[in-house]
Amino acid sequence: MHTEQPIDLVTKASLLHDYWSPRVLAEVNDYQVKIARMKGEFVWHRHEHTDELFLLLEGQLDMEIRDEAGDITTTTLWPGQLFVVGKNIEHRPVVPTEAVAIIIEPRGVVNTGDADSDLRAKNDVWL
Amino acid sequence: MHTEQPIDLVTKASLLHDYWSPRVLAEVNDYQVKIARMKGEFVWHRHEHTDELFLLLEGQLDMEIRDEAGDITTTTLWPGQLFVVGKNIEHRPVVPTEAVAIIIEPRGVVNTGDADSDLRAKNDVWL
Numbered sequence: 743m744h745t746e747q748p749i750d751l752v753t754k755a756s757l758l759h760d761y762w763s764p765r766v767l768a769e770v771n772d773y774q775v776k777i778a779r780m781k782g783e784f785v786w787h788r789h790e791h792t793d794e795l796f797l798l799l800e801g802q803l804d805m806e807i808r809d810e811a812g813d814i815t816t817t818t819l820w821p822g823q824l825f826v827v828g829k830n831i832e833h834r835p836v837v838p839t840e841a842v843a844i845i846i847e848p849r850g851v852v853n854t855g856d857a858d859s860d861l862r863a864k865n866d867v868w869l
Numbered sequence: 870m871h872t873e874q875p876i877d878l879v880t881k882a883s884l885l886h887d888y889w890s891p892r893v894l895a896e897v898n899d900y901q902v903k904i905a906r907m908k909g910e911f912v913w914h915r916h917e918h919t920d921e922l923f924l925l926l927e928g929q930l931d932m933e934i935r936d937e938a939g940d941i942t943t944t945t946l947w948p949g950q951l952f953v954v955g956k957n958i959e960h961r962p963v964v965p966t967e968a969v970a971i972i973i974e975p976r977g978v979v980n981t982g983d984a985d986s987d988l989r990a991k992n993d994v995w996l
């Protein structure tokens with residue numbers, strides 16, 4: 743979807759106060775660029791049909807990955823760093839203080855994936 | 870494609886010295902995240918089958934868009950700003966000094982689109 747004006751990420755971040763409620767900023771064909779403010783522990787989940795890209799803008803994000811054996815590895819992201827969680831990989835974002843990230847994935851992906859959780863956000867809300 | 874380590878954009882930019890030669894940093898399903906260093910005027914072109922996202926990391930990028938009537942509008946991007954050029958829209962990046970941008974689009978997209986140009990870069994080169 744063609745953009746008429748530049749989308750300023752710092753400005754968009756300043757407008758987003760809700761935690762764990764991704765908002766759509768732009769679309770590239772059927773992919774969406776979302777922004778999310780995060781704080782605390784999210785729920786363990788996986789996206790069975792898609793990879794998910796995180797680009798950290800503010801704060802610190804500890805991405806926990808749990809393998810089939812149940813072993814957990816943690817990858818810490820700082821601003822300006824990106825990370826792709828592979829399709830069907832169980833993961834949980836943990837944010838010690840507060841963080842803002844860009845998320846890129848196909849349109850229609852639910853933030854909580856396969857998890858049954860109150861943290862499930864309304865999809866396709868634009869900012 | 871799952872990422873093993875965080876990908877630091879500033880570090881990646883420092884490793885890229887060639888102009889107009891996008892390098893792949895990551896993949897999200899069949900989409901690629903590329904980084905490109907730019908200087909001067911690129912060639913007018915369009916991508917007939919895909920949108921193209923630009924996120925500016927360094928410098929200034931003047932994105933020129935030419936409509937069907939031949940009228941040109943220019944959108945200036947600064948670091949931290951993103952812009953999506955719509956499918957089949959004729960465009961030309963112009964960079965007064967030097968700039969670095971992230972580009973996101975499906976795997977296989979050629980930088981010069983439909984243009985016959987010496988600026989056509991080898992595709993699918995990773996950094």
